[in-house]
Amino acid sequence: MNCHTPTATKSGPRSIALIGQPNVGKSVIFQHLTGTYVTVANYPGTTVELARGSAKELSDTNVIDTPGILTFPSRTEDEQVAVQVLFDEPLSGIIQVGDAKNIRRTLLLTVQLVELGIPLTLALNMTDEADHLRVSTDLGTLQNLIGVHVVPTIAVKKVGVDHLMGSFNGTGKTSFQVRYPEEIESAITDLESMLPQGPFSRRALALFWLTQDPQAEAWIEKQTRCETLKALRDRRGALASSLGQAPTAVIQKTRFDQVNDLVRRIQHTEGQAAAGPGTVLGNLSIHPLWGVPILALVLLGLYLFVGVLGAGTLVDLLEGRLFGEIINPWLTGLVEKLLPIPFLTNLLVGEYGLWTMGMTYAIALILPIVSTFFLAFGLLEDSGYLPRISVLTNRVFRFMGLNGKAVLPMILGLGCVTMATLTTRIMENKRDRLLVILLLALAIPCSAQLGVVMGMLASISFTATLIWLFVILLILLAVGWLAAKVIPGERTSLLLELPPLRLPSLDNVVLKTLARLEWYIREVIPLFLLGTGILFAMSQFGLIKLLEDFSRPLVTDWLGLPPETAAAFLLGFLRRDFGATGLFIMEAQGALTPIQVVVSMVTITLFIPCIASIFMIAKTRGWRTSLLMACFIFPLAFTIGGVLNRFLEVTEWL
Amino acid sequence: MNIACSMCGHTFDPQAHASCEACPLNRDCTLVCCPHCGFGDVNVHGSRLARKMSKLLGLTPSDPPSDGELTSSRWMSLRHLPRGQKARIIRMGQIPGQRLNELLGYGLTTGRGLVVKQHHPVMVVILDHTEIALEEDLAREILVSIERPNSPSN
Numbered sequence: 020m021n022c023h024t025p026t027a028t029k030s031g032p033r034s035i036a037l038i039g040q041p042n043v044g045k046s047v048i049f050q051h052l053t054g055t056y057v058t059v060a061n062y063p064g065t066t067v068e069l070a071r072g073s074a075k076e077l078s079d080t081n082v083i084d085t086p087g088i089l090t091f092p093s094r095t096e097d098e099q100v101a102v103q104v105l106f107d108e109p110l111s112g113i114i115q116v117g118d119a120k121n122i123r124r125t126l127l128l129t130v131q132l133v134e135l136g137i138p139l140t141l142a143l144n145m146t147d148e149a150d151h152l153r154v155s156t157d158l159g160t161l162q163n164l165i166g167v168h169v170v171p172t173i174a175v176k177k178v179g180v181d182h183l184m185g186s187f188n189g190t191g192k193t194s195f196q197v198r199y200p201e202e203i204e205s206a207i208t209d210l211e212s213m214l215p216q217g218p219f220s221r222r223a224l225a226l227f228w229l230t231q232d233p234q235a236e237a238w239i240e241k242q243t244r245c246e247t248l249k250a251l252r253d254r255r256g257a258l259a260s261s262l263g264q265a266p267t268a269v270i271q272k273t274r275f276d277q278v279n280d281l282v283r284r285i286q287h288t289e290g291q292a293a294a295g296p297g298t299v300l301g302n303l304s305i306h307p308l309w310g311v312p313i314l315a316l317v318l319l320g321l322y323l324f325v326g327v328l329g330a331g332t333l334v335d336l337l338e339g340r341l342f343g344e345i346i347n348p349w350l351t352g353l354v355e356k357l358l359p360i361p362f363l364t365n366l367l368v369g370e371y372g373l374w375t376m377g378m379t380y381a382i383a384l385i386l387p388i389v390s391t392f393f394l395a396f397g398l399l400e401d402s403g404y405l406p407r408i409s410v411l412t413n414r415v416f417r418f419m420g421l422n423g424k425a426v427l428p429m430i431l432g433l434g435c436v437t438m439a440t441l442t443t444r445i446m447e448n449k450r451d452r453l454l455v456i457l458l459l460a461l462a463i464p465c466s467a468q469l470g471v472v473m474g475m476l477a478s479i480s481f482t483a484t485l486i487w488l489f490v491i492l493l494i495l496l497a498v499g500w501l502a503a504k505v506i507p508g509e510r511t512s513l514l515l516e517l518p519p520l521r522l523p524s525l526d527n528v529v530l531k532t533l534a535r536l537e538w539y540i541r542e543v544i545p546l547f548l549l550g551t552g553i554l555f556a557m558s559q560f561g562l563i564k565l566l567e568d569f570s571r572p573l574v575t576d577w578l579g580l581p582p583e584t585a586a587a588f589l590l591g592f593l594r595r596d597f598g599a600t601g602l603f604i605m606e607a608q609g610a611l612t613p614i615q616v617v618v619s620m621v622t623i624t625l626f627i628p629c630i631a632s633i634f635m636i637a638k639t640r641g642w643r644t645s646l647l648m649a650c651f652i653f654p655l656a657f658t659i660g661g662v663l664n665r666f667l668e669v670t671e672w673l
Numbered sequence: 674m675n676i677a678c679s680m681c682g683h684t685f686d687p688q689a690h691a692s693c694e695a696c697p698l699n700r701d702c703t704l705v706c707c708p709h710c711g712f713g714d715v716n717v718h719g720s721r722l723a724r725k726m727s728k729l730l731g732l733t734p735s736d737p738p739s740d741g742e743l744t745s746s747r748w749m750s751l752r753h754l755p756r757g758q759k760a761r762i763i764r765m766g767q768i769p770g771q772r773l774n775e776l777l778g779y780g781l782t783t784g785r786g787l788v789v790k791q792h793h794p795v796m797v798v799i800l801d802h803t804e805i806a807l808e809e810d811l812a813r814e815i816l817v818s819i820e821r822p823n824s825p826s827n
Contacts, residue, residue: 040778089778094771120802124780152802265770271777279784305806307793410795410806422808423795512808513795514775519804 034081034108039116041087042518044144047174049084067100076184092232096444102234112138119149126278136220146171157285166193206258215242230267301520304407329391330470338383377551388466392434393535401523420503422513432463440635450508460628462495471599479613546631577661613673622660627652678707751815759820766814
């Protein structure tokens, strides 16, 4: 039991929080309310990104775009951050963004937000979709019943958004209140007298306590003395005993019944709307037969955009022409002229130079590839297609002890494993997150590496590509299946909303891509430079040659590769695409046979992730887990490589 | 499972149709004769190939109800609700509290009407104007009552 003396609540600039369920248009409304100057940063102590911006219409007021929350109490890390914002930020108002065609779910959250006592406005978004479905809501009656301003909006067309900021009920007080069963009301009254004054009403705090919201519990424990905490727990326990079930179930059911009553009074559906092309395409996209070719087409489009345009054309322009022929030669000449000290010159523009290797690779090679990937991913995300991929691939992930939601970080891992590791927070429990992180680290090549690998294998034969693909998929499935048996915990079955397919909002996609790129530049490029610096130091002290000699039994005898590949694997640890590129150069010089190319590609794909990913795993799961994973993956990669080498030598398939 | 005659519309249970057993062509016959008009209609449920394709296309659940699952012509687990059939949730079974809360957040709770859109590759149900994908182990715990035609699905 933690015993703390109460502390004062924080104060600071005023803020308005955008709160709502996922896929209702919060981010689009956020952009309209804030304009261009926006910061995206991890919420302290979490890997969840929160966007903040200055309100265009209200000076000295920030707008915070919170992660989607289905209902209180919070479950996932994203939802917990949304609740934490209620505790940490000095909120002058809340704008709840709701889906006009799903008024029941929207109001379930509304009645809970009303209980907070913070001025609330309900932005009923996507009213055009509701109109198309012939769903009409009597907004005037709704406003009168719940005592909250209701503003109809169509965020993607900027309709109604201008009325949001000036629409707050000044005090946040409304006559509407959910009336719970007598036992619960009695418990609320008792709890209110014991709870500290918080950033919102004691009644809401009592309800958070009764429903065991983890963020609320943590806040109350910090603010309350030991004896009072015990009394709070006893009161909650007594209520559960008298109800014969968890108070959460009764509280939620009561809210739902009240919402049902509201909906009966305000909503009408007139007939059935004809299915539009979006609906038809949405149905086909999850069809057991038609869904697969549609997915294949999408993946082909992804390959053409990222693999051909990004990794081919753009990299060629930037790395080959701009850096290779213009910037680097000029800079090298300039540095050699201004810095006659060989050590410094080599450090900056030598073979392992911070500029010629680190920055050139980061900007000219990797950035175009991740940019095109993030753009493509943003389009898929905004269109509502990603949850449909979860449905189509659920069976595959079920075999690996996961559910279809795992496909989302996996796809993002094909862009950047470091960023994908962050996205694993969408998995519902620690076990699933750990499993996905392991598979990402083991067998998902990032886009830069994938581009190099595909290029090298394609230059040998289609058989070589198939062998590589087969081995990687086999290891992915086998390790996934085995790890699911070993890692303690139960598999979480899939439960997911499928938003309608819609045309992506280009503004939204571009802004999200820029935010992701900003994160990438800030977090990953310093690690690039660190890695290059380490390599440089090793080359200066002859450690690379020493490494080659030391690793001879493993690299040469076991894997059947030339001794120089040891340096490529070391580079691969720093950046997987560095390693693949090193091997690419060797292959171009004729130093590798076809078997050696396939073996080295398989080994480097299965190899431990780059140093940035290791740091990210450590950040999300701790250093112990990170090192354990590395200790598992490293020997596995070399074992598979060696076995494959012997197999290919015997079968002579290449 | 009842079928409707293509000729006269009379609904009957082919399994309970005694005259088939007396027919000399009964063995391996995929036709069933309507007791009302005598028309020989194809019994899709009697054809192994048709059943497999029906499951592949998500038209029917992956397996018939087991002994432990309550079924009748009016109520059954959501898992076995035929595609396109309207039903109302009458009981939420053994579902952990957090998951139950999540289902409630989506609107899946007692009294709510829904329709099954497909069973494969994952079950998808429609309630209000939301499509929810959920696996069979969750669907198994949700008991539904079949709605009569033209009743409001709330």
